[in-house]
Amino acid sequence: DAKTTQPTSMDCAEGRAANLPCNHSTISGNEYVYWYRQIHSQGPQYIIHGLKNNETNEMASLIITEDRKSSTLILPHATLRDTAVYYCIVSAGNTGKLIFGQGTTLQVKP
Amino acid sequence: DGGITQSPKYLFRKEGQNVTLSCEQNLNHDAMYWYRQDPGQGLRLIYYSQIVNDFQKGDIAEGYSVSREKKESFPLTVTSAQKNPTAFYLCASTGRNSYNSPLHFGNGTRLTVT
Numbered sequence: 001d002a003k004t005t006q007p008t009s010m011d012c013a014e015g016r017a018a019n020l021p022c023n024h025s026t027i028s029g030n031e032y033v034y035w036y037r038q039i040h041s042q043g044p045q046y047i048i049h050g051l052k053n054n055e056t057n058e059m060a061s062l063i064i065t066e067d068r069k070s071s072t073l074i075l076p077h078a079t080l081r082d083t084a085v086y087y088c089i090v091s092a093g094n095t096g097k098l099i100f101g102q103g104t105t106l107q108v109k110p
Numbered sequence: 111d112g113g114i115t116q117s118p119k120y121l122f123r124k125e126g127q128n129v130t131l132s133c134e135q136n137l138n139h140d141a142m143y144w145y146r147q148d149p150g151q152g153l154r155l156i157y158y159s160q161i162v163n164d165f166q167k168g169d170i171a172e173g174y175s176v177s178r179e180k181k182e183s184f185p186l187t188v189t190s191a192q193k194n195p196t197a198f199y200l201c202a203s204t205g206r207n208s209y210n211s212p213l214h215f216g217n218g219t220r221l222t223v224t
Contacts, residue, residue: 034212043114043200043215044153087152097168098213100145100153 004088009105012082018075020104022088025069031092033064035073036100037084044087044100047073078108112137116201116216123195123223131186131219133201140205142184143213146170147198156199159184188221195223 005023012018024033034049048055048062050071055062061074075082087103114135123129135142141160145153155168159178173192178184184203188195200218205211 036213041198041218041220043116043202043217044213046212046214049212097143097155097158102150102152 003099004090004101006086006088006101006104008102009107011107011109012075012078014080014108014110015077018078018082018106018108020073020075020086020088020106021070022073023070024088024090027068027090028092031090033062033068033071034089034091034098035060035062036087036089037082037106038087038103039081039084047086078106080108080110082106083108114201114203114214114216116199116219118219119217121219121221123221125223126190127223128190129188129195129221129223131188131199131201131221133184133186133216134182135184135201135203135214135216136182137203137214138181139203139211139214140181141203142178143202143204144168144174144176144184144186145200145202147200147218153200156186188223195221197221 032049035047036044038044048060050062064071085103085105087100089098091098117132143158144156147153154170156174157176159165175187198218198220201216202213204213
């Protein structure tokens, strides 16, 4: 599975959009991009995933560049409850063996 | 509601004792996984099972054992052979086709061995 690179930490003002970048320059054609988040002392929560096209659900939007070498997770109106560690993962494995790195710690501030 | 239940939330054991962590899911998922998380670190895969009565080692299986006698259950035993057992343990499950079936996680068991 391809490796991802994320900033260690980011801040965002409450009510503003949070844009979390992820680089995955070695991604293969059949690998999906997944985003999860983990609030302290809880299990990770699935947010969104995509292959080529941009995706949107009730939680977030995922923007994938045309060359698929990077992506951005957008939380349109961040709240204090969105403070968490956000993991960007790429995988094509049938086993679901997703590799969780250290992620980005997003701090939403009042 | 469907989900994954891990119990207990906190577990304390003396060094040298085996301990079993419970994981139950009612999502009708075929595949189940155990991860370990150390402070400030990502998740590392211990064992996984794609069908009943079958399981495979993950990246850090030494000192751990599992069983998968029922689809709903995937208990993890931390044996006395595990050198550094104190950690946060997470169980997850997914449908057979992981391309469009994201992982669902339980809320973890925090094991402390002294």
